[in-house]
Amino acid sequence: MYNSLGLQDCFNYIGMEVYLFHDYSMLIVLFILIGVMLSVLVILGSGGYMVKGYRSSEFLELTWTVVPGFLLMSLGVPSLFLMYYMEGAVKYDLTVKAVGHQWYWSYEIGDYGEGIEFDSYMVGLDDLVVEIHRLLNVDNSLVLPYLTKIRVLVGSGDVLHAWALPSGGLKADACPGRLNVLSLGVCRPGSMYGQCSEICGVNHSFMPIHVEWVSWEDFLMSHAA
Ligand SMILES: [Cu+2]
Known part of the structure; x- marks a missing residue:
């Protein structure tokens, strides 16, 4: 406690x-x-x-x-x-773009291969999925390699949101029409959870952020298909 x-x-x-x-x-x-x-x-x-x-x-x-x-x-x-x-510093190995929407996050990893784009919705109680962490599970989590310098560009498609990861000591406002930059580099594999941290509408509580940290090999494998 x-x-x-x-x-x-x-x-x-x-x-x-x-x-x-x-x-x-x-x-x-x-x-x-x-x-x-x-x-x-x-x-x-x-x-x-x-x-x-x-x-x-x-x-x-x-x-x-x-x-x-x-x-x-x-x-x-x-x-x-x-x-x-x-x-953050000037040089990065990877750039991730996180865009807030009412009420989900969409991610782009643009500078790698053909580029990856996907939406990340919360998995709810009624979806017949075993929830490990209530209100924190998403259908498509952001998979990133650890021990890598990553730049996160945070933006918004509609209203103000905020991309926050408490276990990374990070939070950035997602404003429509502008990009905020975060530096994200992690020392160990694991799962990071976060939530939108700007009151953005009725489903504000239901747009969680889930980042999975894997090795470079697993990262390349997960995006190979
Ligand atoms: Cu929001």
Whole structure:
């Protein structure tokens, strides 16, 4: 149960860094909370006497300007680094295009062979299919090779959607008429699940994302037919 308090176990380097940054910022939040609560307790407990000492104290004014400034910088700098990491590097081995529709995802792997295009619909309760993960199973999952630099272009065919993979530490808005870029490279094989993360209509909850990570050999085999 305590396992589900944190973020999901991640498949990739960026996800692990996001997890570390989350823990680190929670630590700072806790530190601020304890500091504020202690000072409130001290002031209330002293019946207002302590407040007189706070008047026109240059040292105190300097401290409560500089210390929060450093705290904000220590949050802002790593968070900016992470954002640039997610946008990715320049070179890629594979480009995947994920387009959101009401209410399914369509994928294109264009720079490989003749190009692959398919739609990915959720498999529902009434489809007589054994559901392993409720509301997360799709008929055509996105099969990709692990240990590969992959660029994901996220777009939309109608309204705003968002392509999100929590176990990859990734999320990008899918806007009609523009492409957002994500860098996706995973260290181990397995299954990643995600959902549309922008309220897009009545079936918003029923357009899951399923990415299967396989070896290059299996990837080539699965697209050979
Ligand atoms: Cu959507």
